[in-house]
Amino acid sequence: MTVREYAATPIAASRRGSRIPARSPRRHTRGAKLSARLRRRDALRLLLERLAAGARGDSLPPGHVPSTFLFAFDASRIVGRVSIRHALNDFLLRIGGHVGYVVVPDCRRRGYATEMLRLSVRLAHDQLGINRVLVTCDHDNVASIRTIEKNGGVLENIVRAADLDTPKRRYWIDARLTSPTAGPS
Numbered sequence: 001m002t003v004r005e006y007a008a009t010p011i012a013a014s015r016r017g018s019r020i021p022a023r024s025p026r027r028h029t030r031g032a033k034l035s036a037r038l039r040r041r042d043a044l045r046l047l048l049e050r051l052a053a054g055a056r057g058d059s060l061p062p063g064h065v066p067s068t069f070l071f072a073f074d075a076s077r078i079v080g081r082v083s084i085r086h087a088l089n090d091f092l093l094r095i096g097g098h099v100g101y102v103v104v105p106d107c108r109r110r111g112y113a114t115e116m117l118r119l120s121v122r123l124a125h126d127q128l129g130i131n132r133v134l135v136t137c138d139h140d141n142v143a144s145i146r147t148i149e150k151n152g153g154v155l156e157n158i159v160r161a162a163d164l165d166t167p168k169r170r171y172w173i174d175a176r177l178t179s180p181t182a183g184p185s
């Protein structure tokens with residue numbers, strides 16, 4: 001499994017040389033399908049541009065920090081996604097943490113989240129220079145608690161507050177321990 005950016009592949013656009021006659025209903029259906037694919041591709045390109053801008057820190061909403069959004073692939077299938085925030089603001093330090101992740105529902109309980117978090121922590125260290133990674137989860141999210149603890153998360157505290165529906169568990173992972181490029185601390 002890998003975590004990486006999504007690279008859109010170009011649509012084979014040329015219809016030159018088609019042997020379907022211009023007025024044929026089959027040709028019309030093919031044209032409509034191609035238009036729909038191109039519209040979906042445009043929407044995807046826009047999303048990817050926004051994600052790339054978010055990583056650069058361009059045009060961020062007030063109070064947001066730059067973040068890297070990556071997809072988890074098993075072979076060619078997307079099985080989840082992670083978001084790695086490049087810094088902690090007050091909100092992220094208290095509640096949100098550095099890394100957020102979701103696994104596609106029918107891919108859960110196969111170890112993907114554990115591996116996604118491991119790779120994200122390594123990436124946070126190697127590419128963003130983050131030595132201690134904060135990961136948070138709801139107090140009752142057993143799967144996420146296990147995912148974090150299996151990655152060496154050390155519980156700092158549990159935040160209970162009127163603005164939270166569920167208490168938040170705050171864990172720190174020492175990224176220097178998980179990275180092969182880490183030097184002596």
Ligand SMILES: CC(C)(COP(=O)(O)OP(=O)(O)OC[C@H]1O[C@@H](n2cnc3c(N)ncnc32)[C@H](O)[C@@H]1OP(=O)(O)O)[C@@H](O)C(=O)NCCC(=O)NCCS
Nearest residue numbers: 101102103108109110111112113114137142143144146147
């Ligand atoms: C939390 C989530 C990411 C876990 O993904 P996953 O790929 O199923 O996790 P893994 O397969 O790596 O399992 C990690 C551990 O959690 C356990 N686990 C997974 N789902 C579980 C469940 N529903 N109940 C109890 N334990 C569960 C696994 O058994 C494993 O522990 P083990 O090795 O001791 O057996 C996934 O359930 C999800 O996307 N949930 C919705 C979004 C979310 O909560 N994200 C986290 C926000 S902090």
